[in-house]
Amino acid sequence: MELEYSSIKEVHILAGQQKKVIDGLYLKNMFISGANNLENNKELVNSLNVFPVPDGDTGTNMSLTMNSAIKEINNAKDDNVFTIAELAANGSLMGARGNSGVILSQILRGFAKALKKEMQINSKTLANALMEGSKTAYKAVMRPTEGTILTVIRESAEHGIKIADKTTDLSCFLEEVVNQANRTLDKTPDMLPVLKQANVVDAGGKGLVNIFNGMLFYLNTNRIIQVTDKTTQIETIDEITKSETEDIEFGYCTEFFIKGKSMNHEFFKNSITSMGDSLIVVGDENLIKVHIHTNSPGLVLEKAIELGRLSSIKIDNMREQHRETLIHDEDKLSCKKKIGIVAVAVGSGITSIFKDLGADEVIEGGQTMNPSTEDILSSINKVNADDIIILPNNGNIILAAKQVKYLTSKNILVAQTKTIPQGVAAIMAVDQDRTLSENELKIQHAINDVKTGLITYAVRNSNFNGVDIEEGNIIGLIENEIESVGSDITEVVNKAMDLMVDEDSSLITLYYGDEVDPKEAEILFKDIKEKYCDCDVELHFGGQQLYYYIISVE
Structure with missing residues (x-):
């Protein structure tokens, strides 16, 4: 159950004890309480998806990012303010998942930067730390969008700066900051039309408010909010360091x-x-x-x-x-490549397709299961190449992939692939005889030539562009916009195809998911092949969850 501001205010009145400064141990416990409150409310945050489709993952991404930060601060050898803040920043960076997780990690990075050399925190230092967190987060995003978590942290920090001199009690100060965070969060639908249309507030901003609420709860009560779901686990990808060449110079x-x-x-x-x-x-x-x-x-x-x-x-x-690797994986050990490729994919079929097309490492991940920066770095370290192309294949993974550039000595190109079809087009465009910059141009041309369609289902009642959508309806998204709605999968696929295929189209590819009967997929494939006889049509098992079909038109 989420901690609303009203309940926190009651706690403050009961506590009634002023705190003008806190130390590092107090900050550590505030972080833990904030992380736990987010964990308890992550499904609520996940549900604040713009589209009524089952791929909301902002709460999960932010919670996993915070859990990574907590793992680091729990290993702290001392409890001074800067150590705790810096460890939280380092842990969150390595564990950052999705755009919301990366932005959260940058908020913590700026927060720590402002607390350098500080032994205690008062209202002014906390206000400055929040403001530095806001500035750092804005710098991390190429095109900051207002009406998101960025606006929530910025307006909260600005309000904190305004009241810091006259509000010396930290509980009162943080209550005011949380109040402002809630006011800004409530305004996000007025800043982003897509939020207003979906009748939701920004999910990332809601996640941040949950963290603030948990921190305030500890500040007021000296009690850490406990995680209510004891089964929560953080899934990580084990890193196995492998030598890629038979002659290892440095052992x-x-x-x-x-x-x-x-x-x-x-x-x-x-x-x-x-x-x-x-x-x-x-x-x-x-x-x-x-x-x-x-x-x-x-x-x-x-x-x-x-x-x-x-x-x-x-x-x-x-x-x-290396000796063990040779026994079990001789075929994979090859001479050093000029360019290595790391792709993110979900579904056994799609994973196999990327491997067949030349991906050296395929990270399991995608919508609702974004890999962390550390997961991506681990895969890069396994590839025997100095130049690496990363194919995120999901718009929510690109920012986490970009953080890897600062954690490796390898040359990294993060391709702007936001969908599986874009990723397939991109990997087919890679030329091992060209430089990374030359390949970047080739990849971008390939991405521009492909259209993506996704067939899924509605998880709630809603209205988009004047179209009523009922829970359970089949939805067709084209380039991340809802374009077709119906009660039958085949019907919605055909509607989407009519909108996607034009006179310039030459190749149609269908990837069917793990819930689709192969026989039904084959029937649909034959119908489409007959209808669009001027195009080459391919059918592949994708094995993806959530989406009945992923459609590619080139």
Whole structure:
């Protein structure tokens, strides 16, 4: 059950005890309470989907992102304010899923940046941290859209700055911030017509309000909200470090964190460059993450310990791993590729198609199951290539994929593929003899030449563009717009096809989902082939959930 503002106000009156400053341990517990409140309300946030289709995942993405942050702060060796804030930022970045998760991670990144060197938090420092979080989040988005989580954090932070000097009690201050967050959230349908049409508020903004509510609850009561669903689990993709070539020059994959003060990570990076390859050194003056392939892990660690304390040390013998890999995966081990390809796909059939077309790694994910930045990074590390093309194949995964650029030394191109058909067109356009920038142009041309249709079902009653939609209706989306509605799958597919196919169309591809009878798919395929005799028509088992058919027209 969600904590509404009215119930929080009652708690504040009962508590009645002013708090003018809090320390890092208090902040840690506020974060945990906020994350738990979001977890308890994630399905409510998921339900705030613009379209009445079963693919709402904002609540899940934000909750998994926050859970990743909590996992990091629970491992904190000390509880000072900046350590807690910085660990939350680092954890959320690695666990960021979907656009909402990435934006949330950037809010936490800015929040931590503003708390650098702070030992305690008062109203002014909290207001500044929220404002820096807002600014950092806006910078992370190429074209910020008002009426989203961005507006909620910005107006909340601006209100916090305005009242910080005269509201020294942190409970009163945060209550005012939460009040403003709710007011802004209620206005989001007036800022985004698509929200008003769907009669919902912004899902990302609602998720942020849930976090704020949970934090305020702890601030008022000294009690952490508990997760009501004990079965919640975070699914991660195991990373297996593999050597890709038979002749491994540097045999130990060495990873660790350095924690210290005023550390120069560029100086440290230069000092160990000659000790190996595949070197990644990222972080700031207080926390550095190091990855290196070396024959002398001891020397690397000796150099690192001069800077600060070492933690999470992981050393793998890649030659031993390589021998095991050769036994089980000889065919996959090949010479180094010029360009590696990592694709995101959902459904066993679609996964197989991407592998057949040359994808080196296929990450299971898509609508309602967005991979995290760490998942994508893990797959990139398995590919034996310096240049990598990522095919997100979902608009909600692109932002998380872009964060990988800052976490690897490899050259990354994130293709702007928002659908499976776009991803298939893109991978077929890749030319191993061309540069990444040349391939980017080829991929974009391929994306522009394909239309995508999705056939799914309505999960609630609604009205779009004057068309009444009832729960259970079959819906046809074309380029993410509802274009056909009916009671029969075949009927809606045919309506969608009529809108998608024109005189320039030459290829139609149908991918049928795991709930579709193959015999029915075959009948539909034959009908379409007969109707559009000037086009080549293909039928493939996709195995995807939620969507009866994914349609590609080129």
